[in-house]
Amino acid sequence: xxxxxxxxxxxxxxxxxxxxxxxxxxxxxxxxxxxxxxxxxxxxxxxxxxxxxxxxxxxxxxxxxxxxxxxxxxxxxxxxxxxxxxxxxxxxxxxxxxxxxxxxxxxxxxxxxxxxxxxxxxxxxxxxxxxxxxxxxxxxxxxxxxxxxxxxxxxxxxxxxxxxxxxxxxxxxxxxxxxxxxxxxxxxxxxxxxxxxxxxxxxxxxxxxxxxxxxxxxxxxxxxxxxxxxxxxxxxxxxxxxxxxxxxxxxxxxxxxxxxxxxxxxxxxxxxxxxxxxxxxxxxxxxxxxxxxxxxxxxxxxxxxxxxxxxxxxxxxxxxxxxxxxxxxxxxxxxxxxxxxxxxxxxxxxxxxxxxxxxxxxxxxxxxxxxxxxxxxxxxxxxxxxxxxxxxxxxxxxxxxxxxxxxxxxxxxxxxxxxxxxxxxxxxxxxxxxxxxxxxxxxxxxxxxxxxxxxxxxxxxxxxxxxxxxxxxxxxxxxxxxxxxxxxxxxxxxxxxxxxxxxxxxxxx
Ligand SMILES: [Zn+2]
Numbered sequence: 001x002x003x004x005x006x007x008x009x010x011x012x013x014x015x016x017x018x019x020x021x022x023x024x025x026x027x028x029x030x031x032x033x034x035x036x037x038x039x040x041x042x043x044x045x046x047x048x049x050x051x052x053x054x055x056x057x058x059x060x061x062x063x064x065x066x067x068x069x070x071x072x073x074x075x076x077x078x079x080x081x082x083x084x085x086x087x088x089x090x091x092x093x094x095x096x097x098x099x100x101x102x103x104x105x106x107x108x109x110x111x112x113x114x115x116x117x118x119x120x121x122x123x124x125x126x127x128x129x130x131x132x133x134x135x136x137x138x139x140x141x142x143x144x145x146x147x148x149x150x151x152x153x154x155x156x157x158x159x160x161x162x163x164x165x166x167x168x169x170x171x172x173x174x175x176x177x178x179x180x181x182x183x184x185x186x187x188x189x190x191x192x193x194x195x196x197x198x199x200x201x202x203x204x205x206x207x208x209x210x211x212x213x214x215x216x217x218x219x220x221x222x223x224x225x226x227x228x229x230x231x232x233x234x235x236x237x238x239x240x241x242x243x244x245x246x247x248x249x250x251x252x253x254x255x256x257x258x259x260x261x262x263x264x265x266x267x268x269x270x271x272x273x274x275x276x277x278x279x280x281x282x283x284x285x286x287x288x289x290x291x292x293x294x295x296x297x298x299x300x301x302x303x304x305x306x307x308x309x310x311x312x313x314x315x316x317x318x319x320x321x322x323x324x325x326x327x328x329x330x331x332x333x334x335x336x337x338x339x340x341x342x343x344x345x346x347x348x349x350x351x352x353x354x355x356x357x358x359x360x361x362x363x364x365x366x367x368x369x370x371x372x373x374x375x376x377x378x379x380x381x382x383x384x385x386x387x388x389x390x391x392x393x394x395x396x397x398x399x400x401x402x403x404x405x406x407x408x409x410x411x412x413x414x415x416x417x418x419x420x421x422x423x424x425x426x427x428x429x430x431x432x433x434x435x436x437x438x439x440x441x442x443x444x445x446x447x448x449x450x451x452x453x454x455x456x457x458x459x460x461x462x463x464x465x466x467x468x469x470x471x472x473x474x475x476x477x478x479x480x481x482x483x484x485x486x487x488x489x490x491x492x493x494x495x496x497x498x499x500x501x502x503x504x505x506x507x508x509x
Pocket of ligand 1: 142143144145146147154155156157158159
């Protein structure tokens, strides 16, 4: 059976998951994995936490805690929050010796194949402390879009900003320090050497990339591609296992593919398999599907694919499902300003099916969207909880009376319903908002239905299909109301056995 490897890259281990994280990649990946399984596919879903970015150091300083302690605590919180919202990955990447060795081994292979080059690179440098400043350690203007931020991935334009290219760089460790530029040799992956293959690869994805990723790829390929650092002259990270850069660490944002493969391997192990290289091999031909925020595109889609091309013999990702920012009360979520709602906070007050539905209905699939608690209560009550409970009550009067016939007309309608959900759930055009609104539209249609004895079978048949298609979102309702989780590929039923269906409880009911 063809395998689907679903990957939701881990957040930086400097705090719990807020709703912005959840409404983007994590819920999407979970829903995609659940649907693919319900339609009979073999899925391995890997996620976890990213433990090596130096943002952990800067956040720990701000909070006055030890960075090691912060990343341990954050890893546990993230795992717990995902579980609270029924986001069930098969493999969860933790920061342990095995992970460190897997990352070092990955780069040893690239090094052995002579794909890395030792080149002088200019970094902001503080003479007073003798420290190079990279990524979270330095802030300045983005040379592409002028937004002020740290080096690395620019949240605003999505380009990768070399630390030495920031406009007016200042140290975030001590903003009063004098900052100069100083060259030092680091190992890089010269992306320009992979231009032809990257161009052909992204041309093959043109039909399905979401607009921001398509724009980033177009902008990048219009200019010479940069040398991407594989090692950095800082001390926080996994030690680089190469004598020519003996005191350096592996660049955390270069760990993307090693991290992903590790997540897939952990997922396969939980199935009782003994995975090796073959999980991602071209021969195994898995469909690799990524879910991440647009600002991670450069690291995963561009550099990640360049690494796979450089290594050779691996399957290249089939889809990148990117998302935009999710805001809270029309402001960016901000842990440092306390402007957050975590998944666990909300789940303590609202049934998780309602949270999953509302995050899907407002998911930032293509552009910035917004969360308010008031809108959540109103929309879930009006469009989901009350219509569902009315429809379930209508079906209940037929329960217990034996099978009812399903008409050819209803089978045809059921097929259209299956097709609409498939369009929203398949990775090619995956969209949480499309899935949520297909659900509410179909629910509204059944809610309007005057159920006569002649058409009771049709009603119960279409309601059964609707609940099966809604199951990737409404996990608890489906578990309570369905004998099994399968979504049929064709609506072939000629009769249906009406069942008593569970009701939805809502925060406002
Ligand atoms: Zn920018």
